Every structure is written in C-alpha cells, then in structure tokens.
Amino acid sequence: MAKSGAIGLKTVFGGLFLTLKHLFASKKRRVMDSVKSDNYFTEQNRGTNTIQYPSQQLPVPEVGRYQLFVEMDDCIVCDLCAKICPVDCIDIEAIKATEAIGQTSDGTTKRLYAAKFDIDMAKCMYCGLCTVVCPTECITMTNQYDKSVQELDLLTYKFSEMDPALAEEKRRLFDEQQAEKQAAKLAAMKKKENGE
Ligand code: SF4
Ligand code: SF4
Known part of the structure; x- marks a missing residue:
C-alpha cells in the first residue's frame, strides 16, 4: 500500500514538474532561427508554443514537401x-x-x-x-x-x-487528320489489290 502511494506521489510530482517546466519555458520568446542552423529542430521546441502568424513565419526547409x-x-x-x-x-x-x-x-x-x-x-x-x-x-x-x-x-x-x-x-x-490518314491507307490498299 505504502509502495503504491509512493508511486502515485512520484507520478503526480513528475507531471507537475513537466507542466511547470513548459509553463516557464513558454514565457521565453521563440527565436526565429534559420532552417540551416544546426539546432533548428531543437529550437522549435523551446520558447512560446505559438508565433505571431502570419506576421511571423517559421522558415521551412528548401527541400520540404509543400504545395x-x-x-x-x-x-x-x-x-x-x-x-x-x-x-x-x-x-x-x-x-x-x-x-x-x-x-x-x-x-x-x-x-x-x-x-x-x-x-x-x-x-x-x-x-x-x-x-x-x-x-x-x-x-x-x-x-x-x-x-x-x-x-x-x-x-x-x-x-x-x-x-x-x-x-x-x-x-x-x-x-480529321486520322480520318484522312485512314482514307489514304485504304485507297493505297485498294490500288494494290487492283494491281495499279
Ligand atoms: S500528387 Fe500524388 S504523387 Fe504527387 S505528392 Fe501528392 S499524393 Fe504524391
Ligand atoms: S504529365 Fe507533365 S507534370 Fe506529369 S510527369 Fe508528365 S511531364 Fe511531368
């Protein structure tokens, strides 16, 4: 019983820690970094969860699959x-x-x-x-x-x-072109049949 209580408390505090971590992280303004930067994808997970779209836009990879x-x-x-x-x-x-x-x-x-x-x-x-x-x-x-x-x-x-x-x-x-070609072909065959 005591063991399951400890696990419960650990889970609650773990969740709370995660929530607080994101709460404080979201106060930081997101950095508009170049997509060519080495830490581009890491940076996307830091700072505010949203940007001021459309006045702010995250850079996208040149080889990305879009429109x-x-x-x-x-x-x-x-x-x-x-x-x-x-x-x-x-x-x-x-x-x-x-x-x-x-x-x-x-x-x-x-x-x-x-x-x-x-x-x-x-x-x-x-x-x-x-x-x-x-x-x-x-x-x-x-x-x-x-x-x-x-x-x-x-x-x-x-x-x-x-x-x-x-x-x-x-x-x-x-x-029309196909019909003319077909007619010419038939005429040529007919000529050949008649030995002309
Ligand atoms: S149009 Fe078809 S083939 Fe082209 S990206 Fe879309 S799903 Fe793929
Ligand atoms: S139909 Fe046009 S776009 Fe599609 S594969 Fe052929 S050349 Fe390319």
Missing part, C-alpha cells in the same frame, strides 16, 4: 505523374496534336495538349512521387504551405489554361 506547382510550358502531358500517384489526385486529359507543338526548356518535343491538368491538394499526401517520375522535372514541390480556403473545391488547382472550345477544336483537327 505542388506545374510549369505547364515544360509539361509534355505524359501522364506519368498521374499514374504513379497513390491517391489518384492528379487528373490529366491529353489531346494529341496533329504535329509537334513546341519544346520544353530541356529540349523535349511536345506533341500533346493538356485540356485538363488538375491536382486535388486536399487528397494529396505529399509523398513527392510525382516529382520524382516527371521526365522534364516540371512538377515540383514549392515552399508554400498556407493555402487556407473556405470551400474544399478551391483546393483543386487547375494548371491547364486551355479553353474548352479550343480543346474541342484540337480534338476535331486530330480526328
């Missing part, structure tokens, strides 16, 4: 990022072009339009896989993390700026 960004000029719409995404939060709709439509900054030829390139950041689990597989390194994690919105839909970021009417036009042009 995704897609540089569409460098995107070849290969769909690899969407395929690797474990939670299917990247939605891409590609349209084949009738000819090469340009080059990315690393010299890769672009042959597809992105009629749609949406990323649902509410679903994203920030694994970074999409940034690893991208052949042109155009999808990247930025250091932006403050994306508070009032509507969930607003967390779906739309990177394609293609107008639906233009997308329809591009689809029609490609279909």
Whole structure:
C-alpha cells in the first residue's frame, strides 16, 4: 500500500514538474532561427508554443514537401505523374496534336495538349512521387504551405489554361487528320489489290 502511494506521489510530482517546466519555458520568446542552423529542430521546441502568424513565419526547409506547382510550358502531358500517384489526385486529359507543338526548356518535343491538368491538394499526401517520375522535372514541390480556403473545391488547382472550345477544336483537327490518314491507307490498299 505504502509502495503504491509512493508511486502515485512520484507520478503526480513528475507531471507537475513537466507542466511547470513548459509553463516557464513558454514565457521565453521563440527565436526565429534559420532552417540551416544546426539546432533548428531543437529550437522549435523551446520558447512560446505559438508565433505571431502570419506576421511571423517559421522558415521551412528548401527541400520540404509543400504545395505542388506545374510549369505547364515544360509539361509534355505524359501522364506519368498521374499514374504513379497513390491517391489518384492528379487528373490529366491529353489531346494529341496533329504535329509537334513546341519544346520544353530541356529540349523535349511536345506533341500533346493538356485540356485538363488538375491536382486535388486536399487528397494529396505529399509523398513527392510525382516529382520524382516527371521526365522534364516540371512538377515540383514549392515552399508554400498556407493555402487556407473556405470551400474544399478551391483546393483543386487547375494548371491547364486551355479553353474548352479550343480543346474541342484540337480534338476535331486530330480526328480529321486520322480520318484522312485512314482514307489514304485504304485507297493505297485498294490500288494494290487492283494491281495499279
Ligand atoms: S505528392 Fe504524391 S499524393 Fe501528392 S500528387 Fe504527387 S504523387 Fe500524388
Ligand atoms: S510527369 Fe511531368 S511531364 Fe508528365 S504529365 Fe506529369 S507534370 Fe507533365
């Protein structure tokens, strides 16, 4: 009985000591240290528990995983990022072009339009896989993390700026080109059959 009482007292004083420790520590102002500092992560646990956000912001690591960004000029719409995404939060709709439509900054030829390139950041689990597989390194994690919105839909970021009417036009042009190619192929086969 005496033993369990001693354990109880020890636990109570242990808890009280911890509470007081944090109470006095919280009176100290948090130091806004550089993320490159050796003791950055230790410092985060010292001083006040909050900062005066947004006028004060804690520095974040350059290689941190935060808001995704897609540089569409460098995107070849290969769909690899969407395929690797474990939670299917990247939605891409590609349209084949009738000819090469340009080059990315690393010299890769672009042959597809992105009629749609949406990323649902509410679903994203920030694994970074999409940034690893991208052949042109155009999808990247930025250091932006403050994306508070009032509507969930607003967390779906739309990177394609293609107008639906233009997308329809591009689809029609490609279909027409394919139909012409098919007709030419059939005509050539017919000629061959007739021995011409
Ligand atoms: S970071 Fe991961 S979960 Fe988020 S979009 Fe990329 S692959 Fe998907
Ligand atoms: S992997 Fe890169 S190039 Fe391919 S669709 Fe995604 S962002 Fe575009």
